[in-house]
Amino acid sequence: MPKRSLILWAAAILTAATPSICFWITEMLFGPEGDGGGIWASFGFCAGREADFALNRILGPLRDFPLLWFGSVPLIVLAWGGVVLSERAGHPGLGRILGRSAAAVMIVSHLPSPLLFVLDMSAGAGCADSWEPLELTGWGIAMDLYHLVPAVLVLLAVRTPGLSRRGALARTAIAVSLVIVMLLTAGADAARGRVSDESALDCAGFGNGTVSGLDEDEKGFLCGIRDDSFGRGVPQLANMPDRELLAYGRHLCDLAVRNGGDAYAPAVSEAMGEVDSHPLVGALERSCPKVAEVQKERGWQKQAEIDAYYAAAERNCAAHPRHRPRIKPVRQVRETMWTEFWDIHAWDEENEGDEVDGRVADLVGSGPGALRIWAADEIGHACVTGESYRRRPPVETRGWEQVVEVGYQSGDGVLSIVDGEGERLPDLAAGGPGNYRVRVHVRGRKAVTENIESPDGTVQLMIMVFPGKEKRSRIYRDYPSS
Structure with a gap:
């Protein structure tokens, strides 16, 4: 050398x-x-x-x-x-x-x-x-x-x-x-600040997928931001260029990782500013494994809490004594029913979703092919018993805070009470299409109105449905009971 x-x-x-x-x-x-x-x-x-x-x-x-x-x-x-x-x-x-x-x-x-x-x-x-x-x-x-x-x-x-x-x-x-x-x-x-749309990113799986140079995590984050279906996505960020948006996502991921994967930590929330955090965290889950891990664990915990909440309501309802009818009904059913907006409902198929103006004694109201029954002080479970008869049953007021009866006309011959989650009682219209009377009994309303800490399932409703042409409403016992 x-x-x-x-x-x-x-x-x-x-x-x-x-x-x-x-x-x-x-x-x-x-x-x-x-x-x-x-x-x-x-x-x-x-x-x-x-x-x-x-x-x-x-x-x-x-x-x-x-x-x-x-x-x-x-x-x-x-x-x-x-x-x-x-x-x-x-x-x-x-x-x-x-x-x-x-x-x-x-x-x-x-x-x-x-x-x-x-x-x-x-x-x-x-x-x-x-x-x-x-x-x-x-x-x-x-x-x-x-x-x-x-x-x-x-x-x-x-x-x-x-x-x-x-x-x-x-x-x-x-x-x-x-x-x-x-x-x-x-x-x-x-x-040049490329802004790739959902089709170019192939977000839903049937786009053209023309975007290259991005891995699946990066595409997932961009899709989470730009998905405008069903109220998802983050409109405030949707028009940011891809690379700028990805840089922002990496910054949020780094902050979350420093806080144990908590995407709702104060430092991360501060970086998000005025942006709606829920859909942004959803997008971040698709590109930041630590955030996804923590969010999955939170989802399990939340589901366990929801399951325990529903199970407690079921137990409370099961603990209430069953109603003993004075005459034999065609059908008797019990259900634990949920509402987020005070009421449970029944509709004819063609009237589904129609609103009923007002309630008699603030308990039950009816309109053409529609029925509205108070079930909770805004939100919660009610223990509902439904009874169907072919003839008028005796009036019972003992032990009930309110007893109110209204007329109801069924065009399709089906009267099925439905709650806020879509759960239904079986059909209570024993005679098919025609005129009915609906008698609603309630107890536990005073307790849940006066004490927000009352256990879920405190409200009990008994709904009797039987044929009748009378249109006038009747109040057999008003609230509060005397």
Whole structure:
């Protein structure tokens, strides 16, 4: 090996090792430095910063490989040894390939960040500020440039004497130009601020799926933001460019992870600002595994609480004594029924959803093909007994707070009481289409009205349905009972 090459190889090793040597000496003289780490959050989209973030995710495993430790000294030594062995074996060309490959690895590891930082600097101060504070960014860029020096020395060491420098320089310039053009093209494409719609993202599984360059987690987050069906999605963010929106999502994910995956932690809520947090957290679940894990656990806990709540209401209703009719009904059924808006209902098929104006004694009201019965003080479960008769049953008022009877006309011959969750009592219209009387009994209303802490299932309703042409309403016992 020529003396010139030996000097260049030695210079490359020394140059690469110098920062680590200086660090060791400083640590021995002054002790280890404190943890200077911190949190740096930035908003807005800058092509260089985004590309650098993506490249760091790809290059991270490469930089952690032991051959690149200590400024790539092990890699340089290995390449040097390969050159020596290949020359002794009579294959110097193989050695040059090894040396250039080692230099290429160092260039790929250290060149992109300086180029991308310059790209953002040219875009304005806002993009320059999107990187870490200047003193940290400047130091990092300076070290990246410094570590390119050993790569250049390795390239010079394996350069074949006598070959045209002009040709080698031209090839190098072309390669570097291509890298710069690709980076600038990618930056320019991203800088256009693409806003991919649901079809392009193939959110529902039957779109055109034209978006490329995004993984499934990223597509999932964008779909969660831009899904405008059934009140989902986040309209305030839907028009943000893809990359800007993804950067925002990563920022929220990082904040949530620092708070144990809690997407509703104060720091995360503050970053969300005025945006509706519920659909935004739903979108975040699709791209941030830790948030998804915590939300799933919360879902299980919430479902367990709901199940326990419903089970308690069922137990309370089951504990109430059954009604003993004075005459035999055609049908007697019991059900625990839920309402979120005071009432349970019955409708003819063609009148379903029609509102009934008012309730007699604020308990039961009827209209053409529609029935409305009070069941809770706004929200809760009622224990409902339904009885169907072919003739008028005796009036019972003992033990009931209110007893009210109204007329009802059934056009389709079906009277089925339905609650707020769609649960129904079986048909109580024993005579098919025609005129009926509906007599409603209630107790427990006073308790739930006066005490919001009353157990769910305190309200008991008994609904008697029997044929009758009378239109006038009757109040057999008014509330409060006397």
